[in-house]
Amino acid sequence: MNRKEEKQEERFSEERLHGKKLSWQKLRRYDSFDIESGNVSGHRGHSSKTKEWSVILHLAFQSLGVVYGDIGTSPLYVYSSTFGNGIKHRDDILGVLSLILYTLTLIPLIKYVFIVLKANDNGDGGTFALYSLICRYAKVGLLPSQQAEDQEVSNYKLELPNSRLRRASKLKSALERSQFAKFFLLFSTMLGTSMVIGDGVLTPCISVLSAVGGIKEATSQMTEDRIVWISIAIIVGLFMIQRFGTDKVGYTFAPIICLWFVFIGGVGAYNFFKYDPGVLKAIYPKYIFDYFRRNKKQAWVSLGGVVLATTGTEALFADVGHFTVRSIQISMCTLTYPALVLAYTGQASFLRDHMNDVGDAFYKSIPKPLYWPLFGVAVAASIIASQAMISGTFSIIQQSLSLGCFPRVKIVHTSSKYEGQVYIPEINYLLMFACIGVTLGFKSSAKIGNAYGIAVVFVMTLTSSLLVLIMIMIWKTNVLLVIAYVLIIGTVELGYLSAVLYKFDQGGYLPLAFAATLMTIMFVWNDVYRRKYFYELDHKISPEMLKEIIVATNCYRIPGLAIFYSELVHGIPPIFNHYCSHISALHSVLVFVSFKSLPISKVPMEERFLFRSVHPDELNVYRCVVRYGYNDMRNEQESFESMLVEKLKEFIREEMIIHAAIEHKNEEADESGSGVEDSIENELVNGVESEETVKREMENGVESGETMKKEEMEKDIEVVDKAWRAGVVHLIGESEVIAGKGANIGKKILIDYAYNIITRNLRQTDKVLDIPHRRLLKVGMTYEL
DSSP states (O other): OOHHHHHHHHHHHHHHHTTOOOGGGGGOOOSOHHHHTTOOOOOOGGGOTTOOHHHHHHHHHHHHHHTSHHHHTGGGTHHHHHTTTOOSSTTHHHHHHHHHHHHHIIIIIIIIIHTGGGGOBTTBOSHHHHHHHHHHHSSOOOSTTSSHHHHHHSOOOOOOOOHHHHHHHHHHHHHHHOHHHHHHHHHHHHHHHHHHHHHHHHHHHHHHHHHHHHHTTTOTTOOHHHHHHHHHHHHHHHHHGGGGHHHHHHHHHHHHHHHHHHHHHHHHHHHHHHTOGGGGGGGSTHHHHHHHHHHTHHHHHHHHHHGGGGTTTHHHHHTGGGSOHHHHHHHIIIIIHHHHHHHHHHHHHHHHHOGGGGGGHHHHTSOGGGHHHHHHHHHHHHHHHHHHHHHHHHHHHHHHHHTTOSOOOOOEEOOSSSTTOEEOHHHHHHHHHHHHHHHHHHOOHHHHHHHHHHHHHHHHHHHHHHHHHHHHHTSOOOHHHHHHHIIIIIHHHHHHHHHHHTTGGGTTHHHHHHHHHHHHHHHHHHHHHHHHHHHHHHTOBOHHHHHHHHHHTTOEEEEEEEEEEOSOSSSBOTHHHHHHHHOOEEEEEEEEEEEEEOSSSOOOGGGTEEEEEESSGGGOEEEEEEEEOTTOOOOOHHHHHHHHHHHHHHHHHHHHHHHHHHHHHHHHHHHHTSOHHHHHHHHHHTTSSOHHHHHHHHHHHHHHSSSOOHHHHHHHHHHHHHHHHHOEEEEEEEEEEEOOTTOOHHHHIIIIIIIHHHHHTSOOHHHHHTOOGGGEEEEEEEEEO
16 A cells, blocks of 8 residues: 555544545545455444344343353362362361352453453454454554454544553554564464363363263263263264254253253252351351461362353353343343352352262252252253353354464354354364264363363453453553452462463363364464465556556457456455466456455445456456455355346446546536545535435536446446356466475475365365356466465
8 A cells, every 4th residue: 555545544534533424435446455345334233232122032041051051060060179178177168159159250240241241343252352353453463354444344433632542552552563462462362262162172071971970870880981982972962963053052952051040049049048048158258268278278279179160151252142242141140140159059058067978069969859850950951061162162263264363164154033153064073073082082070170171261361361451452441440350350360270270280281282283273374374365465466467468468358257266355366367378268357356254243235345447447357355244144156146247237337427426526626726535525524515415416427428428338337248148257266385495494394284284174265155166267376485
């Protein structure tokens, strides 16, 4: 982008800050599409304030079966995991109950439900959502897509200078200047995402093994091998039903989890009044200090059991894209949190009189008439617990894919009613095989339990770190509140992290091994993706070179419409030169199409296609950026072709009107002595002309016949129609990448082996786009990076 375009962009940004509409901006065309492709008026539909309460309540009910299974089944094992060596002192129960209650209140309720959920990125949650949000407000992104268009999508408004704004500006500048900070942010985001996916593997294993292992208490015929194979059968069945979507899965599981919360809340209240209502004293934090004073190191180690009360909390944020912020808040505050508080309080009351039953406190505290019904619901709820992390995994992979940090996979939108509900077949089956491997390898929920909390606590800590940046830089939060957040919630999470890492050699290495594998894949893909993109950007074909290439190669123009797909949105890819040098035929109309994902839910159809004609006009060559939101469903190819042609003809008509309007305004400007740009922009800014007025003047310019001839427009449209009737051919550039000459051994391993192995095992571009093979032509080229 040259200096003139930068000044124009700055001027437009200032006008948007003042809230003024610049219809004249629609008349401008830039060589770079990264400015134009951001001008989309839209937002995530499911976060709209106009949502009917009935829909929000339906989503709140659905969320019970998807989000809360993991955290809801924690009362099954928290006390037994915390008091692994038995209860030494009766008041230790009050200390642990106090820890559980304050942890539940601080982390799931206050931190996630009332703070973190507000940091969603246009409705999406998860670590990548936080990273994307930061990249939209500061130039810290390393990805090619993180440029001007992302800033254009953001809702900017004019802010008066104050101490908070100056502090935010200093932090923003520091991040933008530091290359290390940019890499560290991306590294932390990948680490957090990998940890969540790793937890998505561990959760089904421990949940199902715990459920099936409980049956062993009812019959001695249940051997360990039988439990393992029954667990594997259930895991396979769980992953098989994912293709039906979160909508159907949520409605199937939600009644069971709802019944589960009613049961554990009711039993907890019963035990509270029957045994020891005095456990209410646990609301005093002094019992926590007394607990640590009596038990010292053992109390610190036991935090690894207490933190299991929050396992699955990250699903509250990761799964928000499947639902809404309001629906998650309603379901958490009205049912989940009260039921968990009653369950833990009731068990504490029971243990005050039955200290020796801590190893099986949950089932021993159940009234006998309710034992078998609650046992059945507990088994079902434990299986459902894995659904939260599976759904969250799909959501964050969808986000990382849009940001160029994950290899190509197929995204299936499973609900036409509710946006954001997705299913990824490849990831679903990879998770299933990983769960089977872990179940066969460990065979015991006790062994998996040592690793269970590490992934979640790690992600909680990373989430807090990114959230502090958002508080200071984006929300402009009062510095005292930021300090309070770090001192209270940050200290609590670091304490839990140190406790779970203590069990690293007892199985804690497992989620870290998963994270390392996933981070390697993400890093390799992201690094080479950026290298390849910048290679195309550096070698892109300018409009002037295009004519020279066509003339030099003596290309024969044949009837038809050719659609050339490329990832490059800034120009014509270099692979086109390779195509012309080997194939001496070029279709009568050529359109270079680039798909771009924008961080919004849906892009309105009328704003989805952005065109620009490539001069000289007689070449009939066009560039097009097709913009999709996170939740937009890709149409069938025939429908896409029709829309592309119709939008192209609309563009030709508008282009002619624009040229006519410019000529018309130039004449008026010459008479008044001012430039055409100043004339129109001043009128618009001062409110003299509306968009309709500008459009009317443009049409008048055409009708006057002084600036253009309608025959020219009709001729161009007829050329497109004839090409469309002659047939459409889809051209895909399949570039192979190799390390350039003189590359070091690390670069050769990264590009020649790691990246190419990943590429060979992925869906090809034509399969992702569903392009018909009978009209497909692939063009191969080697890039030396």
